Structure formats: structure tokens, C-alpha cells
Amino acid sequence: MTVVMVEDLDPSSADAGVAAHLGDPMREQRLLATAVGLVDRSHRDVVAVPGEERASWLHTLTTQHLTGLSALQGSELMVLSPHGHVEQHAYVTEDGSTAWLDTEPGAGAGLLKYLEMMRFFTRVEPRDASAEIAVLSLVGPGAADLFPDLAPPRVAVVPGPKFAAGQVPAQATSNYAVRPYEGGLARRVPLGVDLLVPRAARTAVIEKLGVPLAGLWAYEAIRVEHRIPRLGWETDHRTLPAEAGFTAPAVHLDKGCYRGQETVARVHHLGRPPRRLALLHLDGIATDQPPAQGTPVTLDGRAVGFVGTAVRHHELGLIALAVLKRNVADDAELRVGDSVAAVDPA
Structure with missing residues (x-):
């Protein structure tokens, strides 16, 4: 097997550290489109947020409705600037004692810095967990068959402009089923199943699954086909959530105040993001x-x-x-x- 790393092709890429392809990018894409393949995305940053007040705290700081997020549930969230521009995006996975936030490579430090700045007297202990947890992604229609107990992902429909108060249910706008797996967690997502596993067990997990491997190029092709945005790729310094397709999975439009909420509400109710x-x-x-x-x-x-x-x-x-x-x-x-x-x- 010929493994070509991302940094072999582009030493400056933020995706350095994982395989771009394993010798045949088109075959790998077809695998992900028609069956199931395993993509190493262990270059993603991970922030752990343990503490008894983590759900209510993250609820007040981010765009997502998280007070009702229970153990073994996942969702998506964003941190915005005071003017409503996208600063951070992360998947959140709750295991009952810790909320695990996985985000883009290189974005974890900024996310952690913001969370630490906003701790005050809240009972939470955010930390960098990138060295602890690796993200692996099972992509394709066959991924669900490997985890039949995980319910399909639910993403709410974005309400129209000037919707009535209370129309949006008081719950996360995206809900991803989660279960324990090999000392970590398995999370059902739109493209398949993400595995958050102990980094030390990464190789053992890959061998145990026995699923054909695919590189990040194949994953990105499937992501683009499905119009799933990525922080830092489909965003710039002035991107609003509605402009880049983040509203449905990551923004609750009727949950109350958070940084940037006024801009989000104004843009949505006018119905015309720039x-x-x-x-x-x-x-x-x-x-x-x-x-x-x-x-x-x-x-x-x-x-x-x-x-x-x-x-x-x-x-x-x-x-x-x-x-x-x-x-x-x-x-x-x-x-x-x-x-x-x-x-x-x-």
C-alpha cells in the first residue's frame, strides 16, 4: 500500500499529519460513496470540558441549545464574534461526565483560550485533549451497518424569517446518537460514524475494525458533494453562520442571548444574508x-x-x-x- 501524506504534497497544509490518499484516490472515493471506508482524521484538535456546570455554561457561550444535552448525545456548536462573525465551530460529544469538543486542526488553541477566558467561577475545567483523543471516521452507507444501535442523525429544518417565538423546540438543532466504543465514543453523523478513541489505541482500533482505509482527499470529496462547510475553508474573517451553511446543524435561533446573537437574529429575520x-x-x-x-x-x-x-x-x-x-x-x-x-x- 502506498501511503501519501498530506504534508508530502503540501508542507504548509493545516491537514498535515494524516494520509491524503493510499495510492488510488478515485477508488477510495467510490468506496466511501458506495460502501464504507475508514478515514484517519486524527489531526483534528480536541478540547475536553469536564465539570458539573458544563452544559449550561456551553449553552450560554455558544450558538447551540445545550442545556438538555444528555449523556451519549452529540451536536454542533459555534463561537461567534461580538458582531456575529464565525470564530469557532466544533462537534460536541457528551459522555455523562465530559463534553468533548472536536474541531479543525489548529483551531483548538483558540477555542480553549476563549473557554478559559470565560470560566469565571463556573465549575468547569476545560483542557487540551488533542494528545489524548484521536478522531477516526467511518464514511459511507455501510457505516450505519457497523453501528446499527446508533439512530440516524437528526438535523432540524431552519425556520423561515420572522418565525413566532417558541416555534423552535428547546433542544439542540442537531442531535447525533453516541455510544461507548473501545474506551472512547462512537458518534453517528451525516456522513457516517465518527470514532473518538484514545490516541494510544488508534492503531489497534483500526486493525480491529478491518475496514478498508481511505485518505483525506476522498473524505473531502464526499464532504464537498454533500455541501458540508468546514471552518477555515468555507469561512473568512467576516463570515456569518447563515452565509456558510452552518445554521441548521449549529445555530439555535430562539435560545436567548449569546455573543453575536443580535446579528444572527437580524440577518435571519431579514431573510437576506449578504x-x-x-x-x-x-x-x-x-x-x-x-x-x-x-x-x-x-x-x-x-x-x-x-x-x-x-x-x-x-x-x-x-x-x-x-x-x-x-x-x-x-x-x-x-x-x-x-x-x-x-x-x-x-
């Missing part, structure tokens, strides 16, 4: 290389957005998640570098 997340199809004529993150998307020579994640998909060809100005029409002829790009209106 930008939107879109899936682009690139023609691939001038080049078959995916454009880099941050590449401008232009219309008639004017920048109207930026590329977040671009991939070569095994069926769809060159595709990209992009954040575009809201008034860009679905039938606009866009350009990304030397490529013509079209918005997928689905």
Missing part, C-alpha cells in the same frame, strides 16, 4: 487541477466570492464549495482562475 454557500462545477478544460482555497470567483471580471474547498470528484469532475454574493444568479457564467464555473442549483 452571501451564500454554493456548489460549483468547473469545466476543467484549461486545467484539471482543483483551485486553491481562497481563489476568487469572478463575474464579468469582478470578484463575487471565493473558493472554499475544491476537489476532483470521481463522478462529478472538478467541483468546489464557494461562498458567493447573494445576488449572484444561479445561471451566471462565473470564472475561477482559468476555468468556467457554473452554480449547481439543487
